[in-house]
Amino acid sequence: MPLDDFLSRALDLASVQGASYCDVRLVETNQERFVVRSGAVETLSNDESQGIGVRVLVSGCWGFASTNIVAPDEIDRITNVAVEIAKASAQSSTGQVSLGPPVTSQGVYTTPIRVNPFTISLEDKLGLLLEADARMGSVKGISARTGNLIFIKEHKSFANSEGAHVEQTIYEAGGGIMATARGNGEIQRRSYPQSMRQQGCAGWEFVDSMDLAGNAERIASEAVALLSAKHCPSGVTTLIVGASQLGLQIHESCGHAIELDRVLGSEAAYAGTSFLTTDKLNNFQYGSEHINITADSVRLPGLGSYGWDDEGVPAQSTPVVQNGQFTGYLTSRETASGLNLIPNGSMRAASWNRIPLIRMNNVSLEPGNWNLDDLIADTDDGILMEMNRSWSIDDRRFNFQFGTEIGYEIKKGKLGKALRNCTYTGITPEFWNSCDAVCNEELWTMWGIPNCGKGQPGQIGHTGHGAAPARFRNIQVGVMK
Amino acid sequence: MLGREKALALLDKALAYSKAEQIDIYLNSQDLGLSRFAGGAIHQNVSHGNVVLNIRSVAGKRLGRATTNDLSDAGIQKAVESAHQNTLLMPADEDFLGLPQPSETSTVDSWDEATAFCSPETRATIVRGVCLQGVEHNLNVSGACRTGVQEIAVVSSRGTRAYHAGTFAGLIINTMSESSAGWAKGGGWRLSDLDTEALGKEAVSKAVEGRNPVAVDPGRYPVVLDTYAVDDILEALSMYGMGAQAVQEGRSWMNDLIGQQAMNPAVTIWDDGSAIQGWPVPFDAEGMPRRRVEVITAGVVNTPVHNSYTAGKDGTLSTGHQAYFTGAPIASNLFLQEGDSSLKELIGSTERGIYITRFFYTRLAHSKGCVMTGMTRDGTFMIENGQITHPVKDLRFTQSYVEALAGVELVGRDSKLILNEVGFATRVPALKLSSFNFTGVTV
Numbered sequence: 001m002p003l004d005d006f007l008s009r010a011l012d013l014a015s016v017q018g019a020s021y022c023d024v025r026l027v028e029t030n031q032e033r034f035v036v037r038s039g040a041v042e043t044l045s046n047d048e049s050q051g052i053g054v055r056v057l058v059s060g061c062w063g064f065a066s067t068n069i070v071a072p073d074e075i076d077r078i079t080n081v082a083v084e085i086a087k088a089s090a091q092s093s094t095g096q097v098s099l100g101p102p103v104t105s106q107g108v109y110t111t112p113i114r115v116n117p118f119t120i121s122l123e124d125k126l127g128l129l130l131e132a133d134a135r136m137g138s139v140k141g142i143s144a145r146t147g148n149l150i151f152i153k154e155h156k157s158f159a160n161s162e163g164a165h166v167e168q169t170i171y172e173a174g175g176g177i178m179a180t181a182r183g184n185g186e187i188q189r190r191s192y193p194q195s196m197r198q199q200g201c202a203g204w205e206f207v208d209s210m211d212l213a214g215n216a217e218r219i220a221s222e223a224v225a226l227l228s229a230k231h232c233p234s235g236v237t238t239l240i241v242g243a244s245q246l247g248l249q250i251h252e253s254c255g256h257a258i259e260l261d262r263v264l265g266s267e268a269a270y271a272g273t274s275f276l277t278t279d280k281l282n283n284f285q286y287g288s289e290h291i292n293i294t295a296d297s298v299r300l301p302g303l304g305s306y307g308w309d310d311e312g313v314p315a316q317s318t319p320v321v322q323n324g325q326f327t328g329y330l331t332s333r334e335t336a337s338g339l340n341l342i343p344n345g346s347m348r349a350a351s352w353n354r355i356p357l358i359r360m361n362n363v364s365l366e367p368g369n370w371n372l373d374d375l376i377a378d379t380d381d382g383i384l385m386e387m388n389r390s391w392s393i394d395d396r397r398f399n400f401q402f403g404t405e406i407g408y409e410i411k412k413g414k415l416g417k418a419l420r421n422c423t424y425t426g427i428t429p430e431f432w433n434s435c436d437a438v439c440n441e442e443l444w445t446m447w448g449i450p451n452c453g454k455g456q457p458g459q460i461g462h463t464g465h466g467a468a469p470a471r472f473r474n475i476q477v478g479v480m481k
Numbered sequence: 482m483l484g485r486e487k488a489l490a491l492l493d494k495a496l497a498y499s500k501a502e503q504i505d506i507y508l509n510s511q512d513l514g515l516s517r518f519a520g521g522a523i524h525q526n527v528s529h530g531n532v533v534l535n536i537r538s539v540a541g542k543r544l545g546r547a548t549t550n551d552l553s554d555a556g557i558q559k560a561v562e563s564a565h566q567n568t569l570l571m572p573a574d575e576d577f578l579g580l581p582q583p584s585e586t587s588t589v590d591s592w593d594e595a596t597a598f599c600s601p602e603t604r605a606t607i608v609r610g611v612c613l614q615g616v617e618h619n620l621n622v623s624g625a626c627r628t629g630v631q632e633i634a635v636v637s638s639r640g641t642r643a644y645h646a647g648t649f650a651g652l653i654i655n656t657m658s659e660s661s662a663g664w665a666k667g668g669g670w671r672l673s674d675l676d677t678e679a680l681g682k683e684a685v686s687k688a689v690e691g692r693n694p695v696a697v698d699p700g701r702y703p704v705v706l707d708t709y710a711v712d713d714i715l716e717a718l719s720m721y722g723m724g725a726q727a728v729q730e731g732r733s734w735m736n737d738l739i740g741q742q743a744m745n746p747a748v749t750i751w752d753d754g755s756a757i758q759g760w761p762v763p764f765d766a767e768g769m770p771r772r773r774v775e776v777i778t779a780g781v782v783n784t785p786v787h788n789s790y791t792a793g794k795d796g797t798l799s800t801g802h803q804a805y806f807t808g809a810p811i812a813s814n815l816f817l818q819e820g821d822s823s824l825k826e827l828i829g830s831t832e833r834g835i836y837i838t839r840f841f842y843t844r845l846a847h848s849k850g851c852v853m854t855g856m857t858r859d860g861t862f863m864i865e866n867g868q869i870t871h872p873v874k875d876l877r878f879t880q881s882y883v884e885a886l887a888g889v890e891l892v893g894r895d896s897k898l899i900l901n902e903v904g905f906a907t908r909v910p911a912l913k914l915s916s917f918n919f920t921g922v923t924v
Contacts, residue, residue, distance in 0.1 A: 035807075038730070040574040043807050045546035046563040048556075051531065063601075066529040068550040081528050088601030089516070089523040092609040122570050130572070144730035182731040187848045189732075266519040269623040269655035269664075272841070272858075353529040390844045392877075394856045399877055399923035401854050403846050421847060423854075425877070425921055456517055456625045456653075457527070458902055479854075479879050479920045480846060 001072060007159040009072060010054045010079045015161060017083040019056040021099060023160035025310060026052045026070065027352035030118070034149040036129040039137060044126065051352035054079050058086035060096030066353040100337035102162035105314055109307025111171040112300065113203025117151040120204050125149055128212060129175075135216035136179045141224035143182040148197055149175040149207060150450075156310075164312035172303065172462065173206045174199025174450060179220035181227055188226035188420055190219035190405055194244040195388045199448035199462065200301030222406065225418060232407055232422040234478030238379055239424055240471045242386030243439075245404050246365065247447035247465035253428040254286075254293055255360040255463065257397040258320055258328065259346075260335040262358075270456050272395025275428070276326060278339060286326040287432030290368055290470075293321040295330055297345055297361035302464025303448040304361025306348075311356060313345035320363065324433070330358050350459035357455050362446065364466030368438030372469055375437055377413040383477055384408045384415065384469075385422045393428075401425040401479065421480040431472060439468035482512050482597070482630050483532060485644045491552060492636035495534060498561040501568065503539035503580045505637035507766045507806055508532065512597075512630045516604040519623035521612040526601060535766070535806040538564035539580055542573035548806065581789040581799055583640040586770040589761040591647035591670040599628035599650070599672055607652065607677050614681035615656050620663075620688050624654040628672055631904070635768030643768045647761065648672075651900055654680055655859065656688040661872060663687030664839050664859035666709065668900030670760060687838060687860035694872035696922050697863065703834035703890075704917040705827045705864065708897040711817065711909040713840040714882050715750065716901075717853050719812045721845050723752075723776055724802065725791035726809035734851035734883055735782055744780040745889035747820060751775040752786060752812035754801065759814045759898060760906035764801060771801035776812060780887075786812045804904070817909045820892025827891050827913040829867040835876070835917070836862040836869055850881035856923065877921035888915035 007024045014022035028050045035043035052075060053066035063086030065078035129147040136145040152172040159165040176197030180189045192215040200206050241249060257274045261267055264278075276284070287293075296317035297304050308314055311333050320328045329335075330346035335358065337343075347356035376384070390403035403423045409416030426434075444466055452461040483491070488508050495506045510532040517525035534557065535548045545567025549560035604626045615622030627650065634644040650672035656663040665683040667675040706714075722733030754771025755763045764770050767789055774786050787795070788803035788810040802810035828836060835857075843855030857876050862869045893910035900906045 033807075040576060041543075041571045043546060044567045044571055045548065045807065046560075046567065047548040048560065049533075049548075049550050051550065053529075062524065062526055064525070064527040064529075066527075066531075068531045069552070078528075085514075085526045085528055085601045088605045089526045091523075091602065091605040092516075092518065092612065093522045093524075122567065126570060144732060180730065180732055182736075185849070187732055264519075265621060265623060265657075266517075266524050268519060268621070268657060269517075269625060269653050353531055355525060355527055390846045390854060392842045392844045392854045392856065394875060394877070394923045395841055395858050396923070399856065399875075399921055401846075401877060401879070401921065403854075423846065423879075427924055456525075456902065457513060457515055457529075457627070476921075480852070 003157055006052060006070060006075050007157060010075050011159060011161050013076055013079045014056050014083060017080065019058050019083060021057040021161055023055050024052065025352060026157040027154065029152065029154045032151045034125055034129055036133045036147045038145050039133060041126065053352045054082045055355060056082045056086050057097055058083055059090050061086045061089035061093045062097065063089060064355045097334055098337045099333040100343065103160060103312045104163040105166050105308050105312045107307065108167045110169040111201045113171050115204035117173050117204040118153060132177050132212040132216040135213055136177065136220040139217055139220035139224060141181050141183060142179050142220050144180040147177040147212065158310065158312055160312055166308045166312055168307050170201060170306060171203055172199060173202050173204060174448060175207045175210055175212060177212050177216055179223045181223040183227045186227045188223050190223040191387055192219045194447060199303055199450045200446065201303055201305040202301040206301055226406065226420045229418045229420040232419045232478045232480065236474050236476055238382030238471065238473055239475040239477060240375060240379065240382060240384040240469055242384065242469050243443060243445050243467045244447050245386055245388050246467040246470055248388045248391055249402065250363055250365055250465045250467060251449055251463060252391060252393045253397055253400055255363040258330050259358045260329040260331045264335060271454055275396045275398050280326055282327055284326040285324050285433065286321050286429055287324040288435045289323045290435050290438050291321050291324045291432050292366040293363065294366060295320045295361055295363045299362050302362030302446045303450065303462040304464045309345040309347045310349045311347045313343050316345050318344045330360060332358050348461065350461060354459045357459060359461040360463040362464035362466065365438065367441040367444040367468045370437045370439045372439055372443055375439060375471055376410055376415055379410045379471065380412060382410040383419065384410060385424060398427050400428065423479045424475050424477045425479055426475060434472045434474055435470055436473055437471040439470065444468040483510055483632060488632060488634040488644055489636065492634055495536065495557050495561055496636055496638060498558045499538065501538040501540060501565050503638050505537050505580050505635060505641060507535040508634040509535065510632040513627060514599060514601060514604065514629055515625055515627040516601060516608055517625045518608045518612065521616060521622050523605060523608055534560060536560055536564040538568045540568045542575060542577050543568045543571040544577060545571060576794050577790060578793040580637055580639050581767055581769055584770055586643045586764040587755050589755050589757060589763045591761045593648045593671040596628050596648035596650050596672040597630045604628065611654055611677060611681040614685050618685050618689050620656040620658055620685060622654065622656050627651045637768060641768035643764045645763055650675055652677055652680055654684040656684045658688050658692055660693050661688045661691030662859045663691065666899060669898050691860050691872040694874045696874045699876065699919040699921055701916045701918050703831055704914050705831060705834065705836045706912045706914065707838045708899060708909050708911055709839040710837045711912050712899040712907045713843055715815045715817060715907045715909060716905060717843060717882055718851055719815060721848060721851050723785050723812040724810040725785040725787045725795060728785045729791060729794060732848050734848060735785060738782040741782055742780050743782050743883055744777055744886040746780045747889050747892050748777055748780050748886050749818040750777040750815060752815050754814045759908050760900050765803040766806050767803045769799045769801035774800050786810050813905045815907045819894050819896050819910045821894050822891045824893055824911050827893060827911055828864055828869060830891060831864045831867060831913065834864045835873065836864050846879055850883045852879065852881045854879045875923045876919040878918055879920040880918045885914050885917060890915050
């Protein structure tokens with residue numbers, strides 16, 4: 001049976017069973033994973049997953065069912081199960097779901113890539129990691145080293161009962177290395193290009209350009225040097241946050257805070273809510289005039305880049321913070337309808353067996369005008385921190401604390417000695433309002449976060465965050481001391 | 482759900498396709514029903530099933546992998562071949578000693594028919610009851626109720642043959658007023674063991690008593706940790722150091738502490754995958770029996786848990802802790818020995834301190850000592866002269882969990898089973914600690 005027939009089969013049956021709305025996603029995912037650990041290949045794996053998920057609205061209530069068996073009988077079974085579940089939902093439901101205007105998208109999207117990563121031999125991929133591993137291992141004092149690569153191809157077919165039908169093929173590529181040093185009663189680590197790995201919607205060229213091997217000795221040497229570096233001082237100071245750390249700062253303190261499902265309480269029992277309540281839309285100074293944040297699904301190689309979201313809403317760009325003013329949420333059809341907003345295509349499911357949730361796409365801080373040398377020269381006394389080591393934020397996205405792998409003193413406009421165990425902490429709007437400089441486009445990088453958890457049952461989302469280094473005044477640092 | 486015969490037949494089929502020196506196949510199957518609610522109503526309601534075959538193929542000192550959920554003959558054959566081809570590309574790993582020898586596994590009856598086949602209507606009835614409890618107190622109620630079946634099976638060319646099917650049930654309740662929140666969580670392998678009304682009361686009372694919290698200054702305070710917070714401590718100690726890989730790489734909190742009195746003598750922690758008081762899974766992803774391992778005995782740090790690879794490196798036997806198909810060994814069925822004090826006595830013996838019902842978003846800040854940072858959430862209260870006097874605004878902490886357990890003063894006599902979504906379970910009592918380091922407060 002042609003795959004499209006599976007979609008229409010579910011849509012037709014759902015309609016017969018009384019569903020006022022139905023959407024169906026058929027997803028096939030192929031993945032290659034490589035992990036090298038201290039000279040040994042820990043993982044070389046090909047992973048394949050396929051399945052179909054059916055989501056229905058019956059009497060204004062949701063039901064969803066899925067299966068890994070793509071066969072006509074099974075499609076019928078899960079469609080019936082989805083309808084039964086929706087009817088059960090009605091037993092404990094107070095309102096009617098409204099999805100707003102119908103979505104009738106049609107088309108085909110494929111991530112633009114230069115080199116299909118699945119055409120590169122496994123030997124070449126493994127060789128890249130083994131070379132980087134050997135170079136890290138050449139540095140005396142390294143106790144553990146790891147490297148990883150991942151390549152993903154996901155093909156999705158989506159159709160809904162309003163007439164939408166889209167096909168998408170999304171490619172992702174990622175990689176990273178990490179060296180751990182132990183000695184002097186201390187443990188330190190350095191990573192490249194960022195903690196865990198850098199990942200993007202891209203082809204082999206994305207990983208090839210990282211030059212993992214070329215950076216391996218450097219990060220290993222830095223990890224060893226950190227063992228005897230000065231501790232991060234404790235106090236209030238000027239902080240320059242490096243681009244990759246700022247990417248995670250945006251993710252935690254802005255990206256999650258603007259998810260409208262969180263704001264409306266549907267994630268309250270698990271990940272929490274948000275301080276950006278609906279009364280603050282277009283009425284709240286989130287950050288200083290230097291803060292312009294955009295949520296988009298069109299800026300490659302961001303991990304939140306696609307043609308349509310998993311409700312069939314087209315990819316688009318939404319200004320979230322403009323000159324510091326809070327101006328936009330990430331929305332679903334349902335949540336947007338409730339606020340009379342136009343849905344901005346932010347619903348994504350981690351797999352065929354998960355419902356779509358509002359997920360960050362590419363939530364990025366737009367570049368400013370500074371180059372980093374000038375910014376440092378303009379800073380009389382402070383610290384530069386880079387590369388995330390730990391992260392935590394409260395359930396309303398107010399109080400955060402981040403730790404970084406490395407920091408550097410800034411004294412009289414010059415970068416000084418390295419610092420270890422660096423941390424900074426703050427309250428989200430106070431932090432972003434303290435920003436007085438953002439670096440320019442040349443230092444702006446789209447960082448990929450491939451491990452964003454949300455929802456029950458849990459879903460791992462892939463998000464993008466563009467950022468350049470930025471400066472913040474009067475920040476509490478050094479809580480580890 | 483597949484059942485024993487079908488599951489093992491699938492694995493036998495995969496085994497027959499293999500030309501490798503050695504092969505094992507780990508089957509992981511889940512059927513889940515989950516009803517999620519917020520604002521007093523179900524807003525997400527799902528059912529899903531999946532069966533994944535995880536294949537390891539061996540050639541000498543090399544091990545390749547593949548996974549698939551395509552259970553057709555062609556799909557299985559392709560995955561087996563893929564794992565074999567990956568093996569041939571790999572350099573030899575001298576520390577790899579081959580797939581483990583078969584070892585007899587125990588059987589544990591953690592199957593409950595009513596839980597396995599719980600209907601969405603039953604879950605909706607539970608949700609409705611819980612929501613009504615909140616409405617009576619003008620609270621916004623949210624949460625999730627889940628039920629389902631987990632099947633695992635392992636077959637290897639060396640003769641390993643194991644199958645287990647268990648059920649699971651869980652209820653999470655969050656209650657919120659304008660200035661406060663409460664929380665309760667119940668879980669286990671039998672839905673009827675969950676006292677849903679009591680869980681509702683627990684969540685409601687925290688939100689009611691937590692209204693209008695007062696900010697307290699950060700600093701060091703004695704604390705009474707309720708079970709959810711203690712669960713977080715055990716989970717972190719497991720994730721960041723109880724596995725042998727972390728110890729071998731020198732990044733575990735256990736490094737330099739093995740054989741030493743690192744915690745209070747009142748602290749004994751063990752992992753036991755076969756204990757019916759937990760969420761039992763009697764063997765791991767390699768088909769090895771999950772042996773009882775005492776990680777901490779009367780405050781003395783003993784030993785990490787092993788899979789066959791880390792055990793081979795240390796010249797010992799696997800303890801059966803390869804919890805997932807890839808990755809490091811993990812202690813995921815943990816127990817903390819109960820003491821003899823009631824929660825009331827823990828609080829009553831505290832002159833001035835903080836009663837913490839739950840931690841949130843805790844992350845490793847430094848490996849040494851397992852220094853964690855995180856927040857309190859959903860019910861934090863001041864204790865003065867042995868009494869809870871008022872709610873406090875949520876606090877951020879930055880605290881070594883090893884040091885925290887060195888400061889145990891009293892251990893609760895009642896333990897609670899806490900089961901998380903991905904099969905990690907602890908059974909823990911409440912604790913009174915002499916000191917806990919708070920480094921910030923939220924607004």
